[in-house]
Amino acid sequence: MSGLNPHVDESDRRFLLDRSHRSPLWRQIASALEREIVRGHFARGERLPAESTLAKWYSVNRHTVRRALSHLQERALVRSEKGRGTFVNEHVVEYLVSRRTRFSDNLNRQNRSHDGVLIGHRVMEAGDRVSRALQIQPTAQVSVLDILRKAEGRPLSLTTHYFPRPRFAGLHETFRKTGSITQCLGAHGVADYFREETRILTRQATSEEARLLGLPRHRPVLETRSVNVDELGVPVDFGITRYGGDKIELVIKTFLD
Numbered sequence: 001m002s003g004l005n006p007h008v009d010e011s012d013r014r015f016l017l018d019r020s021h022r023s024p025l026w027r028q029i030a031s032a033l034e035r036e037i038v039r040g041h042f043a044r045g046e047r048l049p050a051e052s053t054l055a056k057w058y059s060v061n062r063h064t065v066r067r068a069l070s071h072l073q074e075r076a077l078v079r080s081e082k083g084r085g086t087f088v089n090e091h092v093v094e095y096l097v098s099r100r101t102r103f104s105d106n107l108n109r110q111n112r113s114h115d116g117v118l119i120g121h122r123v124m125e126a127g128d129r130v131s132r133a134l135q136i137q138p139t140a141q142v143s144v145l146d147i148l149r150k151a152e153g154r155p156l157s158l159t160t161h162y163f164p165r166p167r168f169a170g171l172h173e174t175f176r177k178t179g180s181i182t183q184c185l186g187a188h189g190v191a192d193y194f195r196e197e198t199r200i201l202t203r204q205a206t207s208e209e210a211r212l213l214g215l216p217r218h219r220p221v222l223e224t225r226s227v228n229v230d231e232l233g234v235p236v237d238f239g240i241t242r243y244g245g246d247k248i249e250l251v252i253k254t255f256l257d
Helices: 010-016 025-038 051-058 062-074 103-109 127-134 171-178 181-187 207-213
Strands: 078-081 085-088 093-097 114-125 141-151 154-164 193-204 220-230 235-244 248-252
Touching: 025 051, 025 062, 051 062, 062 078, 093 103, 103 114, 114 171, 127 154, 127 220, 127 235, 141 171, 154 207, 171 181, 181 235, 193 235, 207 235, 220 248
Parallel strands: 093 248
Antiparallel strands: 078 085, 114 141, 141 154, 154 235, 193 220, 220 235
16 A cells, blocks of 8 residues: 555554644545545545445544545545445546547546557448437447457546448457547548537446456446548547546547547
8 A cells, every 4th residue: 555654653643633623633634634635645536445444544443534534525535435445536538529529639638648459340231220320220230349458557438439441441450559539440441430429327337347447347437329420421430438537537629529
């Protein structure tokens, strides 16, 4: 745990509380923990010590600690996960959805490192939902790419892309080389593309989605279903993206290219 020095006597931490001060002990504990978080002694996504451990550090009862943690949770500094503990919240990624939505541009704008990993690909019949989105026959073949994207080294989104064949046959090989959907489409003759539609919903994560995104099983995901078209208005990509709801803030820019 990055916030602790195992060679420091735990009783030394009692100096953080002024028992003669008018400020309640729970508020002093909350302030002390907030300082630890702001200084980076507890990293984003890190689990805080258990309530019993914090109670021992500060020589208070668990109820006092629980109230301090509840205060931090109300201020969105930490989150509580049933059966797992209390974790420092990660920075939320602001993700612009506009006529020209690009994953890399969104992350570069915020000076965040990012990458995408192809975790699966296949060829299948479009079926009803995909065929409607891509305006093709349900029996037409599509190339499917499953991509796990990370920001700052942590899972951010899981996207399943559907591309009509034969126009985009072999797209997975291009993605392995470039790691970019924009470059993939460019290599297959699409000089530019535009977001025609984005639908947003929430639902329960599947066990596989929770595992890949590093989420508790009970936590919902934010799902977007989007259609991108080329310069002639022909659909080139139908994507279903799942985000951890506490990791992303979607910003809809109606008039932004």
